[in-house]
Amino acid sequence: MPATDLLLVSGISKHFGGLSALTDVSFSIGRGEIYALIGPNGAGKTTLFNVITGIYSPDSGSFCLNGQNMAGRKASAMAKAGIARTFQNIRLFSNMTALENVMVGRHSRTRAGVFGAIFRNASSIREEQQIAARARDLLSYVGISRHEHMLARNLSYGDQRRLEIARALATDPMLLALDEPAAGMNHSDTDSLRILLERIRMDGVTILLIEHDVKLVMGICDRLCVLNFGHKIAEGTPEEVRSNPAVIEAYLGNS
């Protein structure tokens, strides 16, 4: 049965000690969508994100990628299955160059082992060349190929964000999960980010987005889901959500 939804999340709950961070959250993301998760601070967005990307395993519930249940798998398995992510507080390999960072992203799509590394047989040389070529492509795709040999930690903040996206794209994801990609960006950066995201979507990658910048979210996403205190309180197109009384209350009550 060909699943129409790329990601189907159903009934996810997660507790930390006595605190329940997520309660019975369900939603689905269709292929080629840009889908956003929003909610006030502490609503459980990042927790949900971490469950989907395999950092946490859910206490109950399941989620399927392409019809295959993934709940509780390790993060590396998620990446392999096609979910790639970025981090809210950038987590690059800071003492590696930009190029090397992206090359690491190819790890799960390549296979050379110890033998290939030592003896450099024809297939491993070819693979290594392909990794580098792909990584360079991605760097230019996000627009930072001039910094290819710079250490990640010496890049500017905006470039670090772009590098993180390039690294995530290197894993050939079906679903690209971005945790507040616009955080700390100025207006023009945000604009170019929007253009980049549109292009990524056009190239066939589904995007899941957590974002604080409501303007950006509303402008770019096809549908979104609103969380508050670990519960889903609304879901729909930006227009539907904007007029939802529960959402208005959550945001107003919070601010």
Place this chain on the structure above:
Amino acid sequence: MNRGIRLFLVAAGLIALPFLTDFAFGRTWVRIIDFALLYSMLALGLNIVVGFAGLLDLGYVAFFAVGAYLYALLASPHFGLHLPFWLLLPLGALVAGLFGILLGAPTLRLRGDYLAIVTLGFGEIIRIFLNNLNAPYDITGGPQGVNLIDPITIGGFSLNHPLSSSFPAVYNYYFLFLAVTILVAFVSSRLQNSRIGRAWVAIREDEIAAEAMGINTRNVKLLAFAMGASFGGLSGTLFAGFEGFVSPESFTLMESIMILCMVVLGGMGHIRGVIFGAILLSILPEALRYVGSLQQAIFGHVYADPSSIRMLLFGISLILVMLFRPAGLWPSPVRRRELAAHDETARHENSSIYDAGH
């Protein structure tokens, strides 16, 4: 300078080294260099674990011990077995590698200093077993160790036989150890510049991000332990054949700490730096034996007993080096590469869709 010429000069230097050393300082120093080569292999092995993968291992000497005892037990009168060197050398690496996986597995969830203390514990556990497995059945010879180990024999030629009076046994071992060290350095460097090496460094830099990028951190860490351990095993088998005697005293915690000092002092993660660190720290304590004669020569009198201040000076040098070169004496040249890259990439700046937004 041309790469070929440089390579030739280095090779010539390495070949001439034992003869020059012998001529200038005596045969002791050739022996010290032999040991320095063994330590270089150890440091390169530990460098994979600590320098590349960032896993602080304080029990690394255990793998050295595994290799040494493997050779000692299978090529000595202890069990009456005299297996050939060409079989035992790879076997030593293999068995040590298996031990690496075995000891690495329970530590995978541990971080930083917790990992350090557990690996330290494993190192001690191995030593204690070696020290006590002489009863009820005599397996390791206990604290008495294993003696009369067969000298390394290649193609019927025993390395213990001097080729001539001016080409003594320590030269034979020098060339063998040099060959294996070059091999180990070569393998290290190939691994570093590969998909595996990048995965190790990624884990060192940020384990969670590495996992999220599709690296199975468990397997990659175990691979680091195994590769590092197998270098230790190689060095151990060579040590046993060279010394002819092994006992648990050679595999103490202090030894692990010294190897770690070599890696850090030389420049973690940088192969040449690590070898430099190993050579420096094997030579320094021996060189400091001469502080007595140095005092005699300068002041005409020995003020401080060399045996007392030798280790004191060693301690001071560790502190000073770290204070002035915290990244090691010869850190990885990544910074230099980075600076050079600036000019290069400035020339063909790329315009992309991202920049188009500006």
Place this chain on the structure above:
Amino acid sequence: MEIFLQQLVNGIVLGSIYALVALGYTLVYGILGLINFAHGDIVMIGAMVTLAVVHFLSGTGLPGPALVGIGVLVAAIVCMALGYLVERIAYRPLRDAPRLAPLITAIGVSILLQNLAMMIWGREYLSFPPLFQSGSFTFSGVSISPIQILILFASGAMMGALSWMVKRTRLGNAMRATAQHPEVATLLGVDSNLIISITFVIGSALAAVAGTMVGAYYGIAHYDMGFMLGLKAFTAAVLGGIGNIEGAMLGGILLGVIESMGAGYLGALTGGVFGSNYQDVFAFFVLILVLVFRPSGLLGEQVGERP
């Protein structure tokens, strides 16, 4: 049963010594995240200085406990100065250096202190004069000597005081603030350099007391004594959860009891295959087991790494 109780007492006494030394590791680790490898050697210097003072004053006819009291005081001052110096010279300049750099200077300081002590006090094992009334009290077959009681009492009191200080005083608040967010602490007007110095000084004072206790209890002091002791104490601190004061106490006492029980009963438990020669294996095995199930030690914070 008597034997079992006696082993328990042995273990607790040994453990409270470990705990006292472990506190020094934990204090420094808690605030800097640094393994102060030289701490064991500061313990050694403490023992040596006390011994020197006791010998110096032994002609004055002061009673044993008074001699030790003065000795500890002098030793504490010397160790505090030493701790301060070590931090200033060997650790502070490396605060932003790669993580392993201060570990190597710590090893260097350890080697340096040992060899200095060897030059000052000689290679011989030094013996503490019997300062406390010998003999022991016996309760239903279990003997406890006065010095053992003193050790239990003194280490208990010091751990309590330290715990109180860290949790309840302004200094303690500043220490915790510095440990958690050095930058924030600085913004709030805490001089983090000063706090770190104070931490080293307090840890060193504890080391002086611990050194004196070890020396007086076992009757010997040697320039090499700090290394093993430090290692055991460090193990204890990790077992309990390094950086946590209660953890250091728990880990120390637990390690002491495990060692005693291991030495006492390992042979009987394994039918004579593994005897007391595997005592340390047993201790490390327990440690590894604990860490496999609780990767941050018994009382360490089990923080899931937040991405």
Place this chain on the structure above:
Amino acid sequence: MRNTIKAFILAIAAMLAACAKHSTDSELLIRIGSAAPLTGPQSHLGKDNDNGVRMAADDLNVKGIVIGEKKAKVVILSEDDQADPRTATIVAQKFVDEEVAGVIGHFNSGTSIPASRIYSDAGIPQISPSATATSYTHQGFKTTFRVVTNDNQQGHALAVFATRVAKRIAIIDDSTAYGRGIADRFEQDVKSMGANVVAHEYTNDHATDFTAILTSIKGKQPDLLFYGGMDAQAGPMMRQLRNLGLNVLFLGADGSKSPEFIRLAGGAAEGAYASAPGIPLESMPGGRDFEKRFTAKYGKIQLYSPYSYDATMAMVAAMEKAGSIDPSVYLPYLAKSDYSGVTGKISFDRNGDILKGAVTIFQVKDGNWKAVSTL
């Protein structure tokens, strides 16, 4: 900066000059290597060995030696082997490089054995004043000798003594080559002599706390406790033994028979037994004199300095007899040594072990070791 470099170069040059071999035509230099741990936990015993060698050299030089027809002078080269087998081979190689005529050492069995291969290859005689592992002299090398009884000889004598005074015996060893070697031999022999070994416990050579194993031994109610290990552990062990109210005889081997033991045990040492190879110093001609002079010069004898003294004396005596300091010439004379030293007669069997090595049992009486019987 330039001055610093210049000074440095000068210093190196001076160092090299100092290292170069001095030789004067008028006087023959007998270079003897002395190897022992001079740093680390055993350094007090290592230094003691070294002092014995130095004292022998001074005595010989004062007395005057004639080799062949030449006047000769003994020069001692001391090296620290750190009780580490690897360092020991470096030290051995250093002595070979320096073309020493002979070596006194090493201190431990674990260092003497790996070093012996190098001395044997170079044909240089080696006399250990303290290595007791049986295998040291059983490697088939012609150049290895020792002037102390080996573990077998001493363990046997200790067993004979122990079974005379006790039936239920407990054993502790320090898990070193020396302690384990002698304790295992002792255990085997007391068993064959009909005694009952009620416990064999273990500690290590860094330990200070023995209460756990002593408590466990207490439960087995032995009459005698044998300790295979060194004084630094035996002394505190003795204290803890008495604190636990364990009233047994204490018997140690030569590693425990030192003034250090008495000092470290405090009052608890009284009545303890320990063995030592050879004949008691005070009953030897010149023994008391040696003790007096040594004490005046270096402080109390720790353990093996009389043996290292004798080893040096025996080695030079063989050179005098052979009329040469060439190892290949004087080695046969050394093998046939018949020298009366302060520890007894020094002559070797075919392996290089001391011939008919006597073992004396001592007891602490009034704070001093007193010989009670020689076996």
